[in-house]
Amino acid sequence: MKVSRLAENMIGSEIIKIGNEVNDMKARGAQIANLTIGDLDSNLYPIPAELKENIKKAYDANLTNYPPANGLGSLRKSISDDLMQRYNLDYSADDILVAGGSRPLIYAVFRCIVDPGDKVVYPIPSWNNNHYTYLSAGQAVEIETTLENNFLPTAADLQGKLDGAVLLALCSPLNPTGTMFTKEQLSDICRLVIEENKKRGSNEKPLYLMYDQIYALLTFEDQHFNPVSLFPEMKDYVVYIDGTSKAFAATGVRVGWSFGPSELMAKMKALLGHIGAWAPKPEQQAVAEYLPQTGEVDAFVNDFKIKLHHSLELMHKGIQQMKADGLPVDSIRPMGAMYLTVKMDFIGRIMDNGEQVEATADLVFYLIRAAGVAVVPFSAFGNSRTMPWFRVSAGGIGVEEIDTMLPRLKAALLALK
Numbered sequence: 371m372k373v374s375r376l377a378e379n380m381i382g383s384e385i386i387k388i389g390n391e392v393n394d395m396k397a398r399g400a401q402i403a404n405l406t407i408g409d410l411d412s413n414l415y416p417i418p419a420e421l422k423e424n425i426k427k428a429y430d431a432n433l434t435n436y437p438p439a440n441g442l443g444s445l446r447k448s449i450s451d452d453l454m455q456r457y458n459l460d461y462s463a464d465d466i467l468v469a470g471g472s473r474p475l476i477y478a479v480f481r482c483i484v485d486p487g488d489k490v491v492y493p494i495p496s497w498n499n500n501h502y503t504y505l506s507a508g509q510a511v512e513i514e515t516t517l518e519n520n521f522l523p524t525a526a527d528l529q530g531k532l533d534g535a536v537l538l539a540l541c542s543p544l545n546p547t548g549t550m551f552t553k554e555q556l557s558d559i560c561r562l563v564i565e566e567n568k569k570r571g572s573n574e575k576p577l578y579l580m581y582d583q584i585y586a587l588l589t590f591e592d593q594h595f596n597p598v599s600l601f602p603e604m605k606d607y608v609v610y611i612d613g614t615s616k617a618f619a620a621t622g623v624r625v626g627w628s629f630g631p632s633e634l635m636a637k638m639k640a641l642l643g644h645i646g647a648w649a650p651k652p653e654q655q656a657v658a659e660y661l662p663q664t665g666e667v668d669a670f671v672n673d674f675k676i677k678l679h680h681s682l683e684l685m686h687k688g689i690q691q692m693k694a695d696g697l698p699v700d701s702i703r704p705m706g707a708m709y710l711t712v713k714m715d716f717i718g719r720i721m722d723n724g725e726q727v728e729a730t731a732d733l734v735f736y737l738i739r740a741a742g743v744a745v746v747p748f749s750a751f752g753n754s755r756t757m758p759w760f761r762v763s764a765g766g767i768g769v770e771e772i773d774t775m776l777p778r779l780k781a782a783l784l785a786l787k
Contacts, residue, residue, distance in 0.1 A: 381501065384750035388734060392744045403767055403775040406744045408497075408545060410708070410765040415619040415677070418670045420663060424656030425623070437651040439643040441468025441627070445658035449627055452661050457599050461629045467639050468654060472584050472611045472626040474647035478638040479580050479609055479628070480506040480537070488575075489535035493523040494752030495759075497545040511535065512752060520549035520702060521711065521759075525558035532566045536575050541582035543589060543706030546751050546761035548682070550705045553595050560601045567607060578634070579608045584626075587617035587671050589706040590679045606631055614657055616707070617671055625649040625657045681764035681772060682710050688776040697783055698758075708765045712745070715758040719786035727786065729755035741782035743775055 385406060392402050416422070440446070446463035453459040469475045476498070484490055486507035492499035493513045503510045511531055515521045522544060532538065540559070542551045551559075566577045579597060586594045597604045613626030626649070628638065642648070661667065682704035689701040689712055700713040719727045721736045730747035737743045746761040753759070767775070 376505070380504070384731070385746055388738075388744060388746060388750075391735065391738055395738065401742050402738065403743045403771055403778075405762045405764075405767060406746045407763055407766045408708070409621050410619045411767070412619070412622070414768050415674065415765070417618055417620045417623065418660065418666065420666055421614075421618060421620065421623075421656055421660045424659045425652055428652030428655040433651045433655050435651065437468075437648050437654055439648065440639045441466065441649070442651065442654045442658055445625075445654045445661075446627075448658045448661040449629070452664075453629070455664065457596060459596070459598055459629075465632050465635050466627055466629045467635050467642070468625065468627045468649055469642055469647045470624040470626070470649045471615055471621075472582070472613050472628075474642055474645065475611055475626055475628040475638070476502060476580070476582070477505070478641050478647075479578075479611070479634075480508070481641055482634060482637040483537050483575075483578050484508040485536075488537070490537045490539065491528065491531055491535045492539040493521075493527075495521060495544075495546050495748045495761075496539070496541060496751055499539045500752050502539075508537070514753070517702075517759075519555070520705075521547045522549055522551055522555060523559070524555060525562050528559060528562055532562060532577055535566075535577055537578050537580060538563065539580045539582070541584075542594065543585040545582075545585070545707065546709055546746065546748065547702065547711040548585075548705055548707040548709035549702060549711065550589065550592050551595055553593075553600070556595050556597065557600050560597050560604055563597075563607060564601065564603060576607055579604070580611065581608055582611040584611060584613055585616050585707040586612065588675055588678065588708065590675065590704060592705050594706070609634060617674075619674060623653050623657075625653050678708050678764055679704060681767065681769060682708070684769060684772045685710050685712075685762060685764065685776070688772070688779075692780050692783070695780075697780070699783070708763055710762040710764065712760045712762050713758055714760060714783065716783065716786050717756050717758060722785060730758060730760070731755065734760075736786075737779065737782055740785065741775075741778040743779045743782070 388406050392404050446466040449466050450463045480502045484506040488508050490503045490508040491511040493515045513523045513527050515523050597608045609630030614620040686701050692699045698715040702711040716727050727733050748757050748759045749755050
């Protein structure tokens with residue numbers, strides 16, 4: 371069958387490949403601690419009770435026809451009010467676009483900014499920026515980050531890379547690491563963006579910053595910072611990605627939103643109107659009613675964060691104990707989101723089948739088989755096949771399962787020769 375060049379050269383998801391292996395083994399009766407998913411076990415982490423009731427009420431009221439292309443006015447007003455209350459960000463309901471989760475919004479950002487051959491700058495590791503750049507025929511400029519900076523880009527890393535670029539894609543807390551920009555890190559980057567845009571003429575496309583803060587409410591001890599709150603003059607250049615999926619454990623509810631410069635948001639609305647990527651109307655109405663209940667929202671998020679943080683800390687302490695016992699492993703203190711960044715440096719070791727660990731993916735499939743533990747290598751987020759760092763998610767695992775998983779993981783790593 372003949373297909374388009376875009377389809378022919380598209381790269382499949384490494385995370386989905388790992389997930390398929392896990393699902394196949396589970397179907398055969400294997401017990402797998404699935405630490406791969408950026409999702410949440412809804413039995414461990416149900417959505418807020420008030421939000422669930424609001425969804426039920428909306429369906430009972432037969433709100434099952436098409437919503438407006440840019441989202442219900444009531445929801446956009448609730449989002450606008452929440453942005454002002456939480457971050458002192460002044461965006462009208464007209465500058466907010468609602469869609470079926472954050473993915474279509476990110477796709478729309480790329481397609482409405484990037485022309486074929488345009489430079490797109492993003493750090494690695496990061497989630498899916500390489501794929502969105504490919505889908506928009508952009509020229510990828512990948513910035514490899516370091517452990518010393520918690521795998522987040524610095525202004526020094528970006529210096530000289532933004533010349534002529536049209537899009538800089540950032541995320542904090544970061545998927546896959548759960549690490550966060552400090553005020554100083556983000557401020558220095560914002561100054562670079564402002565400086566670059568001052569160089570450009572009125573007929574030139576600006577350098578936009580896509581700032582994905584879908585995990586902004588899921589921060590532990592550190593404070594979340596955003597560009598426009600730090601530098602109001604950034605408002606002409608920043609387009610935000612946010613939504614309910616992570617902070618409200620509502621990944622399947624599919625209500626995400628974006629906000630930014632009016633002209634760009636209008637174009638994104640037109641694009642997504644053709645695709646039909648809107649969120650279901652009952653869920654939109656439910657979120658519109660829930661979001662203004664600040665006390666209930668904060669109570670849910672705080673309780674949710676405590677549970678996530680506890681699970682991540684348990685895994686962090688387990689990895690640090692293995693490090694103290696002499697294994698070549700390490701981890702970064704949990705800062706936010708649902709992820710722990712873990713190092714397992716076993717390239718070159720021999721597995722129980724006599725084969726060598728030549729790439730981190732080899733270690734992944736060995737651990738699934740030998741320990742019943744599934745993790746995601748940073749190669750799935752743009753890094754090399756041998757970079758020994760991994761994303762570990764606490765979203766689909768409870769405390770008891772963590773306690774039983776860690777000894778299995780240690781035993782499997784010790785068995786590598």
